[in-house]
Amino acid sequence: MCGIAGYIGRDQAAPIILDGLSRLEYRGYDSAGIAVYDGEKIHMQKAMGRLRVLEEMTQHGATLPGFCGIGHTRWATHGSPSDTNAHPHMNEENTIAVVHNGIIENYAVLKSRLEKKGYRFASETDTEVLAHMLTEYYRGDPVEAIEKVMHRVEGSYALGIMFLDHPHHIYAARKDSPLVVGEREDGKFIASDVPAILHYTRSVYYMENEEIVCLSNEHTRFFNVDGESIQKEPVTIDWDIHAAEKGGYEHFMLKEIHEQPQAIRDTVSPRIRENEIDLDDIGLDEEKIRGLRRISVVACGSAYHTGVTGKYVLEELARIPVEVDLASEYRYRNPIYEPDSLTIVVSQSGETADSLAALRDAKAHGSQVLAIVNVVGSSIAREADNVLYTWAGPEISVATTKAYSAQLAAFYLLALKFAQIRGTVTPERFRTLLDALRRLPGQAESLLAQKEKIQYFANHYLATEHIFFMGRGIDYALCLEASLKLKEISYIHSEAYAAGELKHGTISLMENGTLVVAVATQDALYPKTVSNIVEVKTRGAFVMALTTFKHNDMEKCADYVLYVPETEGPFMGSLSIIPLQLFAYYVSLGRGLDVDKPRNLAKSVTVE
Ligand code: F6R
DSSP states (O other), X not given: OOEEEEEEESSOHHHHHHHHHHTTGGGOOSEEEEEEEOSSOEEEEEEESOHHHHHHHTTTTTTSOOSEEEEEXXXXXXXXXXXXXXXXXXXXXXXXXXXXXXXXXXXXXXXXXXXXXXXXXXXXXXXXXXXXXXXXXXXXXXXXXXXXHHHHOOEEEEEEEEEXXXXXXXXXXXXXXXXXXXXXTTEEEEESSXXXXXXXXXXXXXXXXXXXXXXXXXXXXXXXXXXXXXXXXXXXXXXXXXXXXXXXXXSHHHHHHHTHHHHHHHHHGGGEETTEEOOGGGSOOHHHHHHOXXXXXXXOHHHHHHHHHHHHHHHHHHOOOEEEEEHHHHTTSOOOOOTTEEEEEEESSSXXXXXXXXXHHHHHTTOEEEEEESSTTOHHXXXXXXXXXXXXXXXXXXXXXXXXXXXXHHHHHHHHHHHHHHTOSOHHHHHHHHHHHHHHHHHHHHHHTTHHHHHHHHHTTTTOSEEEEEESTHHHHHHXXXXXXXXXXXXXXXXXXXXXXXXXXXXXXXXXXXXXXXXXXXXXXXXXXXXXXXXXXXXXXXXXXXXXXXXXXXXXXOSEEEEEOOOOGGGHHHHHHHHHHHHXXXXXXXXXXXXXXXXXXXXXXXXX
């Protein structure tokens, strides 16, 4: 996501801040900005595009003299990438400057309240509400104003703040978004990630949720959200710089697998308000949703797989016929467009050439296009009629993991909302499903603890030549993704099969020791998949099964069983995918391959 770097000390602040931000570039961003306090005035400079542009504009910081400052690289969430939307944001009087990572979920309510009081907004960002709220609550004590704001905002944030009234001070606070404070004899630092400051100090305080810090040349003072002073101990960082960029993980893929609970949370929680799903921004009013006769989902690769899951979920809950197409096929197959239909284009990068072409074709034929996209301001986001953003943050590993999970979550939101409006679920069932959706991130977190078990199993299969994945319904959709993940990073040939289809041909490939991964999480289909497991085992296959804890009778028929926690059937894919992503990861690792950059693949496929 976005990056924060701040400095106060005896050196010029701007060059240090720009250097810190450059060390966060790997996280992805679309604009950058810096504010430096020279003791009289807070000077600010922002630039869309690469950090290089800001560096050139400021002559590497020389045009912004001062010993105290905050900087930011922005990855757009609310509001397109632009100079105006870049951080820092200031209040109208230019007396308070703020940088922010995270999402203020109740910003719309806060903004309209502030507007009614006469505050004027310059940007489209959620962050700007913070600058105005701080102005509203500021009575001379910055910590008190920050506290008051923290009590009123919902969502996640790491903040760096300067007040004109308090020269040579930086304030920072966090909730659900990382923030560290660094110290050395002649200076103090704030950063959203350790790599930003590792060249300057290895003595670091990790800010915990709802903590505030005030940094000056003389003091580092920590407070809780009630303004009470708290004591914290610094830790010494002994990672090397390279490991630090990956947050201590060996690969970006492993880091991103671990970020999935947060990606799901960030996609879902801003859209749930008082037990209702708020999708007002997707351009579909209730009448249109009630009248929908067909949905076409178009995408490539893993995004296509989320569409396959989306079909099962939308059809089951909202009872709308859904067709799912590979964009490369769709664009040339002369598809039939009908009135009262909706085209959904799914893409992490928002730049995939085939998906973009399919979008243009759909629009040219008069179909309304909704894009499920991760990168704000990307081509698909710009050209679609409406966008449902997934807030997974920048994904660096070529093999997608967290964006896939966030796309699934976006489909769940749509299916639930459509089902409620179309009256295809009872209010009780809606509530049960909504609760299940809220619990998903926590359940996903608990699954990550099974890592060693999966690594142990993966290590036994490093030399395998073929692997088959099988399942039924949503489990089949999940197998498509699990198989692709394995193929792309381990170079092992694998196939995903609808379990009932095996006996129509592929079962002839089963022989002694063939590895079959069987997914059986759907209660109604469980006995059917168990029968298919027996069929392949009879032909000599070795079966690793993945099921929910209550189906421990699986131990009787499969050779190895992985368990996942239970959620509502339509959402099971979000949990089952995690062990299988880890499986692919550990096989690739064990084979000594380049996990994050598999051969022949690119992160964004902008050519046909
Ligand atoms: C697989 C993977 C690809 C992408 C596909 C579409 O791990 O990442 O299959 O899903 O290239 O890319 P986007 O989602 O950017 O349109």
